Amino acid sequence: MKLYSYWRSSAAYRVRIALNMKRVVYEQVPIHLVKKEQSSPEYLALNPSGLVPALVTDDGQVLTQSIAICEWLEETVSGPSILPEKEYDRVRARTIAQIIACDIHPLNNTRVQAYLRTEMKQDDAQVQAWIHTWIASGLAAAEALIVDGKRYAVGDRPSVADICIVPQLYNARRFDVDLTPYPKLCAIDAEAAKLQPFIDAQPERQPDAPPT
Amino acid sequence: MKLYSYWRSSAAYRVRIALNMKRVVYEQVPIHLVKKEQSSPEYLALNPSGLVPALVTDDGQVLTQSIAICEWLEETVSGPSILPEKEYDRVRARTIAQIIACDIHPLNNTRVQAYLRTEMKQDDAQVQAWIHTWIASGLAAAEALIVDGKRYAVGDRPSVADICIVPQLYNARRFDVDLTPYPKLCAIDAEAAKLQPFIDAQPERQPDAPPT
Incomplete structure (x- = not known):
């Protein structure tokens, strides 16, 4: 998978933790927020919100919104659960x-x-x-x-x-x-x-x- | 169940729709946001965020945050699903x-x-x-x-x-x-x-x- 991320973004940080907990191997593509790379036409074509993170899955789907990505990881990737049981x-x-x-x-x-x-x-x-x-x-x-x-x-x-x-x-x-x-x-x-x-x-x- | 709500709050509106879709019978307790009733000690004891909605379940649990409540309804209440299948x-x-x-x-x-x-x-x-x-x-x-x-x-x-x-x-x-x-x-x-x-x-x- 490919994670469009910025080192200091809280939302990207969340997804990095979740991917690591699920033991997903991923490549990072840095999007420099201070240089406004999130507003480039290329990035907006990927994520119309113009925010990080965006996760591109193995079959090319683009996922955005950190909590939605966490729920998706929980539903589709085995490995330690990121939600409690009860x-x-x-x-x-x-x-x-x-x-x-x-x-x-x-x-x-x-x-x-x-x-x-x-x-x-x-x-x-x-x-x-x-x-x-x-x-x-x-x-x-x-x-x-x-x-x-x-x-x-x-x-x-x-x-x-x-x-x-x-x-x-x-x-x-x-x-x-x-x-x-x-x-x-x-x-x-x-x-x-x-x-x-x-x-x-x-x-x-x-x-x-x-x-x- | 008992829903602490305000007629014009978007977050409370979401939970009202979800409860209706799940055919849950609930009583409403109005919290007047303009009169700042959400900041009363009584309400803060129920929901420390001081925001609406708060849902009190049949067994007395207090649930807050509209999307978390939707996920909980989906997991615990039968009736029409509020999430797609795939x-x-x-x-x-x-x-x-x-x-x-x-x-x-x-x-x-x-x-x-x-x-x-x-x-x-x-x-x-x-x-x-x-x-x-x-x-x-x-x-x-x-x-x-x-x-x-x-x-x-x-x-x-x-x-x-x-x-x-x-x-x-x-x-x-x-x-x-x-x-x-x-x-x-x-x-x-x-x-x-x-x-x-x-x-x-x-x-x-x-x-x-x-x-x-």
């Missing part, structure tokens, strides 16, 4: 994933930040305050759904919830968000950082990451 | 749903509009332009995924894609978005408007809708 655990994992994928990330992505700066004339401090607002409210809602005494967000196996939590915490640190109000999410993040599928998906380890 | 159709339906639920709706909801007006001092025209930007780019991406010659978004049965499209078009009309660039989405909307589960979920037919 019904209420499954809905809880999906709820945490959606809190992050709907209520935090789309408000803070590159195109929205650009709009706030360019069209709405907001300065760095104002954009930073905006980002902090949505990260804080979303992480608080996610933290409230984490049950004590489990290794990951829902039970002792990582799921789509953790696939979303880890990139969102990476993103929160990048914007200097204080994470002390979210000890459960931080504990999950530390636990996931021991797992090879999560390690291999880290932004700094991607081929398009700038040299440190 | 794998690529399923991922396409979920992708269209996520384009709307992630890339359009969260950018335009009540709390975001309030932030733009209050914290960022944007006037009505500027907020309107913001809303139009995200609706237009998201609907264009969704339109591009609709295959010709089918009755609904993915095939001849309504799915989670249509469950998201119909409320989003209602919302777009509310904000005077020109829908002529999206003929396929409009045709789906007109088709769905003939189905009782969609009709019964319409905002104006809800118990908390103001008298016309």
